[in-house]
Amino acid sequence: MSIIVVGTMAFDAIETPFGKIDKIIGGSATYVAYAASNFVKPIYQVSIVGYDFPVEEMAALKKRGVQMDGVEIVPGKKSFFWSGRYHEDMNSRDTLVTDLNVLTDFNPKLPDAYQDAEFLMLGNLAPSTQISVIRQLKKRPKLIVMDTMNFWMESAMGDLEKVLKDVDLLLVNDAEARQLTGQFSLVKAARAILKMGPQYLVIKKGEHGALLFHGDNVFFAPALPLEEVFDPTGAGDSFAGGFIGHIAKTGDISFDNMKRAIIVGSALASFCVEKFGPTRLKEIGKEEIEGRIQLFKDLVNFDIELV
């Protein structure tokens, strides 16, 4: 089973209480591809980069089964650049620089070879771009997952409402769920979002784990209690990549299998935060991932006999 991944491929500059890095590759589609390619091939990448995006980074992704036919390379422009500084609690950050560069021209065209994909992961992008990708698909995928952010709620709410009607699962963080609905209670926010279109909703709470909602069902996965979160950049996208990777590998979109996918996503996110950018994601393999999933089992597993 294959996955189309739409999102950014970029350069980041990151500052955390533990250190600083001036230039490292990032972007939502980069993290999703690194995480998902542990589970399924091919990954059909859809993105846009400038002349400066390193060929060796492209090659590293290709080697993992990430197809680059849908990644446009713009010769005369630079890649998208983001720079941010995390606060001590690692849950909040200041954006220092956002240089859109090539991203202003992003108007993705799906290669024909991508049309057989069963799964679609729409990274955080303008809702109009997300809609355009969905419309280019001749056959509706088995599952469409989308990410978004507060910026689009403020600047493109109409388009966002449209794309929400067309997707199966929305991935947002707690603050975004609250902003989207005006509800402080996440349970109430979830109920409101499930009325906007998606049948499934994942609310990511960072170090406090993630919630999966579907009808009246709720599932909760903790984040792994880590000694240090070194760099949270890309954790949400790694979560998304692990989630959609597990779903695509199994081809099973039942609620029970989504629970497993949430745990797999949480495991990938827990690796991502251990080093700068996608560094740690590049290092891990099947064995590390299974070991980490076992930690999650140990972390939450209990049995009580009810009479």
Add this chain to the structure above:
Amino acid sequence: MSIIVVGTMAFDAIETPFGKIDKIIGGSATYVAYAASNFVKPIYQVSIVGYDFPVEEMAALKKRGVQMDGVEIVPGKKSFFWSGRYHEDMNSRDTLVTDLNVLTDFNPKLPDAYQDAEFLMLGNLAPSTQISVIRQLKKRPKLIVMDTMNFWMESAMGDLEKVLKDVDLLLVNDAEARQLTGQFSLVKAARAILKMGPQYLVIKKGEHGALLFHGDNVFFAPALPLEEVFDPTGAGDSFAGGFIGHIAKTGDISFDNMKRAIIVGSALASFCVEKFGPTRLKEIGKEEIEGRIQLFKDLVNFDIELV
């Protein structure tokens, strides 16, 4: 198996975004007793009240198997009174009034009949008072659990360090764990606290659940995602009461059984927050509690086959 519960019995005035109540019974020992008495009898209560503490509230506790021989009634003084206002997020509150009243005279003397208790729950009190109770016991209980708060870290750190060496399990919230150790990472804070004396540590994170640490083992229990937290007053003490109640009922202090106790504690806390003060705790019975524990099982239960 019986439990000695040491703590306050008091009046509270509470203001939340959902309402206001001028006078309701409260106090750590009240909540612990209400929660624990679902699982085991007798509860040996140790506290102090003034002439104004309602006889019908005493009678209601006695009816649940809470013995009052260790509750001193001071005729000429009023009961401890606390008043607070919760902020919209319900995770933070302002204390408006603290009238210690009888609490200034609290110098608990354990009745002889209490000496056979196998479990000791030390509610949040001056560490010197907690030490005095431990010293009065002729036989060391099977498990000593203690609660504390930031106030004692600032005003009585020496005594607090002493009592920590004498207890088996410390219950604190995340902010307290950080303050006690100067570590922001809860994993590092836990490691530091486990070196101070207790073999077990529970870090309560309110709506974000609770962590149990023992050696290199960690267990995580979520809080139930609730539509509304109506009043968080007493949730931590209800958690403690459910925890020690389950431990005493089973007589089993293994790590695996503590996991179950954490879930039971979380279930009791989830009831407590549904109405003002201990109102909801007075209403629930075995059936409601088992139903709630089943919700916790459904909330976190997943199975992944690892190859």
